[in-house]
Amino acid sequence: MSLTTTPPLADMATDTAADTGSQHIRDTLRDAIVERRLAPGTKLSESDVGELFNVSRTLVRAALQALSYEGLVSVEKNRGAFVAHPSIDEARQIFATRRLIEPGVVRAAAPHIGKAELAELRRMLAAERQLTEQRGHSARRAEIKASGDFHLALADLSRNAILRRFMDELIARSSLVIALYGQSTVSSCGHNEHDEIVNALERGDVDTAAKLMVHHIDHIEADLDLRVHKSTDLKAALEL
Amino acid sequence: MSLTTTPPLADMATDTAADTGSQHIRDTLRDAIVERRLAPGTKLSESDVGELFNVSRTLVRAALQALSYEGLVSVEKNRGAFVAHPSIDEARQIFATRRLIEPGVVRAAAPHIGKAELAELRRMLAAERQLTEQRGHSARRAEIKASGDFHLALADLSRNAILRRFMDELIARSSLVIALYGQSTVSSCGHNEHDEIVNALERGDVDTAAKLMVHHIDHIEADLDLRVHKSTDLKAALEL
DNA sequence: TTTCCTTAAATCGTACCCGATTTAAGGACG
DNA sequence: CGTCCTTAAATCGGGTACGATTTAAGGAAA
Structure with a gap:
């Protein structure tokens, strides 16, 4: 997971954008998914992702929810989020x-x-x-x-x-x-x-x-x- | 605000849906916005909305974020969420x-x-x-x-x-x-x-x-x- | 050995809390 | 009397904590 090694990727230009923190997580995760570094079906545990980014689950949840809306991850109630696996x-x-x-x-x-x-x-x-x-x-x-x-x-x-x-x-x-x-x-x-x-x-x-x-x-x-x-x-x- | 008086509207059929709680808030708010019971520009304070639904700000935030993604509300960093006011x-x-x-x-x-x-x-x-x-x-x-x-x-x-x-x-x-x-x-x-x-x-x-x-x-x-x-x-x- | 049941670990859902930022109020000064 | 500054209230951003649900493990019975 080279995700951790993405420290100063610069969250610049967050001018009119959203809530700084989760934005970065969301973008990083999306890139990873789109570039296929994360295979479809992979579980995205809130705690795990949070640890990777050194943030609490709160921000991770926000990011995952956003990605869910984009159709890139599917969240299953009480089970967690997974990289989407389109039928x-x-x-x-x-x-x-x-x-x-x-x-x-x-x-x-x-x-x-x-x-x-x-x-x-x-x-x-x-x-x-x-x-x-x-x-x-x-x-x-x-x-x-x-x-x-x-x-x-x-x-x-x-x-x-x-x-x-x-x-x-x-x-x-x-x-x-x-x-x-x-x-x-x-x-x-x-x-x-x-x-x-x-x-x-x-x-x-x-x-x-x-x-x-x-x-x-x-x-x-x-x-x-x-x-x-x-x-x-x-x-x-x-x-x- | 008949929003409060929506107790057992039944959140049935939340089968494949999302996280129960915020879903209801999101839907109710969306209806209110689409049906123009909430005018564009109206502030949607997290605390206020939370009180109306008898839930914590956590759920409200999730709902507002979702609506923001749909373009129905605009969230401004550190200022709050407002019913969208399209240019x-x-x-x-x-x-x-x-x-x-x-x-x-x-x-x-x-x-x-x-x-x-x-x-x-x-x-x-x-x-x-x-x-x-x-x-x-x-x-x-x-x-x-x-x-x-x-x-x-x-x-x-x-x-x-x-x-x-x-x-x-x-x-x-x-x-x-x-x-x-x-x-x-x-x-x-x-x-x-x-x-x-x-x-x-x-x-x-x-x-x-x-x-x-x-x-x-x-x-x-x-x-x-x-x-x-x-x-x-x-x-x-x-x-x- | 296979199946079922019980129990423990992991993970999610949501409430609550505190520091940071914005906004509004009240006074002092020009 | 109007502007600017100081200070307090309100609100948001994000973290922590605890109950609920799911999943996996371990053992008893067939």
Whole structure:
């Protein structure tokens, strides 16, 4: 658990934000979950987490509740909190929602994309591609995050805070789903579909960009194994 | 405050739900906010609320944090929680997001609408219309809720829990926005646009239904006064 | 040895408490 | 008479404590 070794990660810029303390815990835990350092189903004991962060259960509870609302952890009454373990059905719903929302995100973002924004997107793509070529676990995790960050960058450009929050949740939960049901060793967001989307945006072809986004999401979902294991109860228990 | 007089409202069916206690507080507060019994900007003191529910501040804090995450209350560090007071900009974002999502909700719901579901929708519309014809504050509040419930019923029919949650938040916040910026005494969801949407759905014309939904949202937003008051700071202070 | 029951450990739910911060009040000074 | 400063009240942030619930362990009976 490298969580303990995260001392001065800087909680700067907590200007308009929330209650300082739990914020840090929440963010750290979320990163750990999204980057798959914490496997789905892992128990997040309030006392344990509190010890890791050197805080009381009070703050941990607040953080866990927030993460629960984001769908990243599931709290079971009198049993504790666990890293979420989305069902096949939830996985489908997540991607259905993304297919519904993300084309709109692209359309909403398009008008706000100028030279500077385009450059920033390109920079992200370059970093992403570089990670794809690297080997090793940490590179893989970084790639997952980078891939999601692209989608979130687009959401940012929509200048719509609510949309951005929705996307935040969808991307985070997608990461969990991919961790659970992803099969191909291929990068989560394959090929260079991101590039093509940016290309379309650059030449002002918003319709195509939106269409490409839908296809892109289709491809991500297609890379998953969402077949229902009939022996769910039995087999699932054995797998964990 | 009829809040106190809510003793055995039954917290039944807390099967898969959350932490019993704060859940009840959260729901009660949310209803009060959505139905405009609590005006935007109203301070929600932890001690006061706790006294009303006969619980400690601990539970109240949890409830307020949850509502904060839903955007219904805003908590300011070291100052307390207040019923959210969405800015003009937020209001626009909320409706922009609804325009983006709700047509998709209609499309997602359509395949699941059979005879029974249609009847249920019609039943809701009838109840809504009946409220429209009544006079008085309580009828007005009930109408607001009923109007939102229609949109939520559609979200339910999409059989997509995530989408449903997003809609939950959007509808709740819309209610706040209408409370703040609504001008016409006309019902929040005017005329019988809801009926037309259902009609389109009944004859299987999903495209039209989706289009009608967008127009419907446009109309709701058009009924608002979203002009920026240049004297925001001064005037807003006087209005409350 | 397997099953069931009893008992102990661990963990959660929630009340209570204290230090820190904000807000309001009251006076002194200009 | 209005501004600024000091001081007290109210309120929040976060920690600790205790009862309740769950889970695991150990032993008795079949």
